[in-house]
Amino acid sequence: MDLNTLKEFSAIATEGSFAAAARKLGMPKSTMSKRIQDLEAALGVRLIERTTRRLNLTAEGALVLARAERILADAGEITRALSEPDGAVRGHLRIAAPLLFGQAYLGQIVAASRRLYPDLTLEIVLTDSQPDLIEEGFDAAIRVSHPADSPFVSQTIARSHRVTVAAPELCDLVIDDPADLAGLPILLYGIGLVQTWHFQQGKLDKSVRLAGGLAMTSYFALRDAAIGGAGVAQMPLFLVERDIAEGRLMQLLPNWACPAAELSFVYPSPQALTARLRAFRDLLVQAFPDGTLHGGVLRPGG
The missing domain is CATH 1.10.10.10 (Winged helix-like DNA-binding domain superfamily/Winged helix DNA-binding domain)
Structure with missing residues (x-):
């Protein structure tokens, strides 16, 4: 051939x-x-x-x-x-990314890419599955909590912190312990009406198994339900920090942290890091200079 x-x-x-x-x-x-x-x-x-x-x-x-x-x-x-050994950024990239991250940030990132690298074409596939990079023809993927034993090269982009929030009308009682959530209406992300939420306070770890009356597979829809007073939700901070600042949501259990999720940029091998792929990776890293999604230079919808 x-x-x-x-x-x-x-x-x-x-x-x-x-x-x-x-x-x-x-x-x-x-x-x-x-x-x-x-x-x-x-x-x-x-x-x-x-x-x-x-x-x-x-x-x-x-x-x-x-x-x-x-x-x-x-x-x-x-x-x-x-x-033309000038390191120019040109050619085509096919990138897979999680749906929420793509909806919140990638529009602004690819706009910056188009301005900086007009000869680079991009195909961005938003999916919460983890496609096989080789079999499905992807140059790279953005993944949440990429396994450490993967054969692919992985570089951390940023960490996504989560907070427990509810509408102000549900927060009349101050709760100091995650176990107190059991007495409140709970909103769950994902499939199924029972979930375990994890919390950390210093070296102390606590898990609470909660039954919810509503489960959704969209964080955007879950945020709207929480703002509407439907219950308590555990949300990515970058998605609700403006709602907290403007009083639409209140943070519960501020002294208890939720485990953060790590977003990684994954590609098949060191040899696969072409000039165009390196340029796109660097744009991603530069968008979050403090290493967190909520502290990045971009804002969802901003």
Whole structure:
């Protein structure tokens, strides 16, 4: 399998026919057809379904196309790096990120990227799953609590602190101990109506198992429910700090800290850290100079 064959296969998929691809690349249609047949034979799968009226990629063909385009892009990057060794930021990045982080911050971060690096194109996929970087063609991912034994390279971006909050009308009674939450209506993030909340005070750890009357998989919706007086919620500080400052929410148990979550920038290997990936990573780190999401230079919606 060589780069020319991959380039021809990509052209066929883009142009929609062997004839159009051959014209675009300036080569005989018969030569191109033979090379694709050889590629199919080498892989042991059919890549293209041919009919008298149209051409369609098979599922295997679509997979090969995605990989081929990535290989061709990397080959182009190598060529540019050798011919223009100026460290310029150009090319394409495909990044996966958690939904909440992406909604709160990435719009501003990618806007900065576009201003600074107009030759860099970005594909940002917001998902709370953890896609396989290699199999799904991602250059990197932003992940919460990335496992220490992962084979991938991981660099901490920032820590996300959480607080326990409720609307002022629910805070008539001062509570000093996490166990006191059991007497209050509870709002849960996630699936299921029973959850364990963890608290720390110095070296003291305390866990409280709570049953809630409402569970949601959106922190934005959960914040609105808390502001509306539906109950007590444990929320990322960056998402509710303005609501606390302006009196829409009050922090409960201020002397008890919730364990922080760590956001990491993850990529396959040290060799994968291209100039464009390094530039994007540096933008992320610079956005949170104190190492916390709530103390960063960006503000959700700001």
